[in-house]
């Protein structure tokens with residue numbers, strides 16, 4: 001199976017690098033400066049599961065290549081509009097597109113751009129970031145991809161994809177309820193990135209401090225209620241499940257949004273928290289903590305624009 005990994009950043013570099021190590025046929029789609037860096041030193045991963053450094057094959061926009069069997073999208077949501085035309089030459093009749101981004105809105109965008117039948121449901125659980133030298137740093141034990149057909153069918157193509165993603169050193173699962181999985185992850189990451197950026201602290205401190213834990217629990221309840229009221233595939237267990245997941249994290253755990261803010265980088269505020277609030281726009285219910293979080297993130301963005 002020929003893979004194209006779009007973006008050799010924190011998640012693309014990690015999962016793509018492990019697929020290269022396994023011996024899969026992998027090409028990365030990167031921008032020119034990243035291509036030069038990768039040509040010089042290769043892809044460097046420093047992980048709690050073991051470090052490695054490997055040469056990789058990379059192409060940039062406009063370079064010729066036959067259509068790929070699976071295109072893994074691992075850029076930030078705000079990168080997607082720029083990519084909409086760049087990827088077309090690499091998409092053939094049988095190409096599967098597997099997005100690993102956080103959130104929900106991007107699925108619509110990708111379906112409209114490339115055709116519904118091409119786009120799988122997908123997500124990942126991993127804590128990873130790029131170091132100042134471009135190497136990937138992965139810090140928590142979990143490193144999991146979940147994917148599946150949007151309609152839940154276990155198809156031949158997803159079985160083939162599972163075979164190729166399996167045994168690469170990360171965990172992978174094919175789901176027959178990927179829409180629910182996407183929302184479970186969305187609720188987790190929206191609440192985690194919200195509370196860590198609002199409190200400017202890591203998970204352990206937030207949960208150990210009665211006042212911030214109480215705010216987190218209210219915020220989580222708001223997000224679950226909002227998504228449920230908007231008709232999303234939310235079940236009654238998701239709130240308790242998310243809280244349990246939060247409690248199981250290592251205390252030093254940070255969200256990727258929080259890491260990006262520490263590095264003064266752009267963030268996915270509109271894509272994650274803005275999109276949630278947009279779902280509630282036509283209802284009369286208010287979500288005060290989520291609204292506060294979003295305002296705080298927009299202030300960060302406006303200050304970023306001025307530097």
Ligand SMILES: NC(=O)C1=CN([C@@H]2O[C@H](COP(=O)(O)OP(=O)(O)OC[C@H]3O[C@@H](n4cnc5c(N)ncnc54)[C@H](OP(=O)(O)O)[C@@H]3O)[C@@H](O)[C@H]2O)C=CC1
Pocket residue numbers: 006007008009010011012029030031034074075076077079082083100101102124125126127128129130256268
């Ligand atoms: N980091 C994490 O722990 C997790 C992140 N996620 C989600 O995964 C997604 C990706 O996040 P993450 O990996 O952290 O992001 P990064 O910013 O680390 O990586 C994104 C990469 O995309 C590249 N890119 C952007 N535009 C283009 C383009 N036009 N052509 C080629 N490459 C491009 C960037 O390249 P360049 O170097 O040139 O800027 C960058 O290396 C987000 O939706 C995030 O929320 C999900 C789970 C965990």
Ligand SMILES: CC(C)(CO)C(=O)C(=O)O
Pocket residue numbers: 102124125126127128188189192193254255256257
């Ligand atoms: C919560 C986490 C680390 C889990 O994958 C994540 O997705 C993020 O911070 O972007």
